[in-house]
Amino acid sequence: MSNPGEQDTTPIESVSQLARLLADGGKPRGLWRIGTEHEKFGFVLPAAAGPARPAWMPPPYAPDGIAEILTDLNRQDGGTRWEAIHDAGNLIGLKGIGPERGGSVSLEPAGQFELSGAPLASLHDTGHEMARHFEAIRPISRSLGVGFAPLGFHPLARRADMPWMPKSRYAIMRNYMPKVGTLGLDMMQRTCTVQVNLDFASEADMLRKLRVSLALQPVTTALFANSPFHEGRPNGFMSNRARIWTDTDTARSGMPDLFFSPSFGFEPYVEWLLDVPMYFVVRDGRILDVAGRSFRAWMKGERQDGLEGLTPTVGDFEDHMTTAFTDVRLKRFLEMRGADAGSPEMMLAMSALWVGLLYDDAALAAADALVREQDWAHYVALRAAVPRAGLDAPWVGGTLRELTARMVEIAVQGLRARAVTDGTGRDESHLLAPLQEIAAGGPTQAERWLERYHGAWKGDVTHIFSEAAV
Template identity: 50%
Template sequence: MARDTTDFRPIETVDELVDYVAAGNKPREKWRIGTEHEKFPFYVDGHAPVPYGGDRGIRAILEGMQKTLGWDPILDDGRVIGLVEPTGQGAISLEPGGQFELSGAPLETIHQTCREGNAHLAQVREIAEPLGIRFLGLGGSPKWTLRETPKMPKSRYEIMTRYMPKVGTKGLDMMYRTCTIQVNLDFSSEADMRRKMQVSLKLQPLATALFANSPFTEGRPNGLQSWRGEIWTDTDNQRAGLLPFCFSPDFGFADYVEWALDVPMYFVIRDGQYHDMTQFTFRQFMAGAAHNSVPDGVPTMGDWANHLSTLFPDVRLKRFLEMRGADGGPWRRICALPAFWVGLLYDEETLDAAETMTADWTYEEVREMRAAVPAKGIGAEFRGRSLREIGREVLDLSRSGLRRRGRKNRDGYDESTFLSTLDEVVARGTTSAEEMVHAYHTRWGGSIEPVFLEYAY
């Protein structure tokens, strides 16, 4: 999750909120790629989860990385809960159950993204392995119960933990037992944002299918390929999922802002303290409802930025677009996810083709596809065709977009090489989740423990 921000400019009108988002418009030459990935820390001896404190805990990893990298600590009530590169080019943060997240720098190519991921994983291994800790690349916690999962000392998570059971059945699982790979991409205008939002919302269930990688819960198969995808179907439906109004031909920044205004808030920060705001929507906050609830109940642009970061649609709009459909996975997937979306959205010819392909896909149809994917993966069907078949076509589109971009590494390879792990999924006809379940029933001998060897970074 994003690092919470402070910006003390008071808000006076809704138009200012629209302008805030629209300020994300960038010319093509300034488009960048921001990749985030999360992973589960575990003790090599016994495969237990890693708590925050102690000589061999997550705090010790963060402190060790702070010394190694020279990054600035992010503090919450005096405790280090993350690190940020001094010029803002990347951050390391903690998810509620200790999931370790790299929020990468805004980069120009997937080659740079892969080098960034490699460097991060090498750095974190250097600090964690002497402590007997490694990291697991899965979309869902495969072994530990919710009770066994540690809780990180972040104030916003305390507020969310109290609130989630009031608005859905799976919010705590989302917080404490899932990991994702995400890519953040730019747009040049409102019209460009609309096209990218609509294409990526419609294709997000396909991404979930291709990246399905969470088939185990509490030590055994859960009957799903993306348990993480299933969790998102009932986390907090006021702020998550597909957004029907985004399918409108005239969807724009103001529509998203109007929706966001009526979603309950989580918190505001005043003088470094988090205040629970779950009883108010942002619209109510702007109308003065919190004057007696928090010191200085006047909403600020920092409050708005933080509120936008607590909305969880399948594609999230801030000053960029966030692709949120993929399970966490092995290293190759960290490179494949941004490659998949950059190929589709950053090349005009490919975006035209993807828009044409999905032009008449309706909200209801996409919602049905999204509902089928957690159990069926690429075997789910859309209009009588399997997502395996559709995925092959979409991967071809993405590949053509990456080749036209022509961003080559020193060996002369373009970014399309990073799609190979997804090409394998459609060629095999099985997701990594299905491969894991097969291994569980055969060579793993009905044990979950080998996953901590074979899917560790």
């Protein structure tokens, strides 16, 4: 959402005005960029544990927790990299400046620490940014007795064990989520994801990329599955995070049939989004609770409790776009949202996968042809199957692993065709090596953890924190 003081206050006049807002996001190929966002759970190290901060549990906001990590990160390098973001006087994020311009650090509801990476030209740059972030937070967090582990669902904590961050938006969602699904609070507090944000050139280019990526998103869910535990024990799922999303808020999530309609485009998307119930609006630096209200009715001038006397603006709509949680989200770019957070190598491979599939014309054509081999309904059904079955989900007489191998190979060819090399002359395709290994029959992250749980860990899931730590 917009930071305080950054909202576009232009009044909304029409649906076509909002569609143009999306269309204006189109860029020529030379300006296409890669923005990677990744989340991770904080955990208290045993040596620093005590009655108020049990070992392996998430740290509080304060004291000796998330607020201090943000404060110290903001002070690094003499404050030349980050600016503080406050909400009602609480430090809740950092905005990148100088060498970090375009990026931000933010907090998910239970203190999951997120880097929203800057728009970068290459995956090599993404890898450097990710490594720089981990190197920056590691000494700060360790001095406070805190570690970080990127996993799809918290493997140990109960919902009651998770703290709440002092962000006004989350207080609104916390109240609203139980009204529209049974697992929304788990989504907020106990999940972590990784996503990549990619550009499009035009409405037609957006449509092709959206449909390919939305159809293949369940494959990504299975490939990156990394949440097989619930409160210390196996949960029967490869991606419990993905299961959580099946009963969070169906009005704003999933794989809407509309997105595959022949008439879909920017205006139909705006029309759909106007009927997604609202969460909040921002006025004078305050976030106002208007959960459940209709943006469409507000635009029409109809009375809406909490919105009296307020004129809807472009900034309001931009904030509203952030409350759509479809598996691929359309804004002025496309967000791939189907993967569990995982190891740094896997999170970088996730970005590499989608860049390889979508940023080369031949690869995009091959991926489009691959998707069109089956009806849209097959992919919707696959989304329901993969949280539990992962890559063993049935697919066209075999398992999903066969489709995965074809998808990954297309991405490899796409990255080779991009021919963007690092200082050693390597192109970006080597970043897909972890996915090639899995597609060839190797274990996913979830399968590897389960093997460790039943073997070397002897049923003690707490070992996952030290082994997954970044």
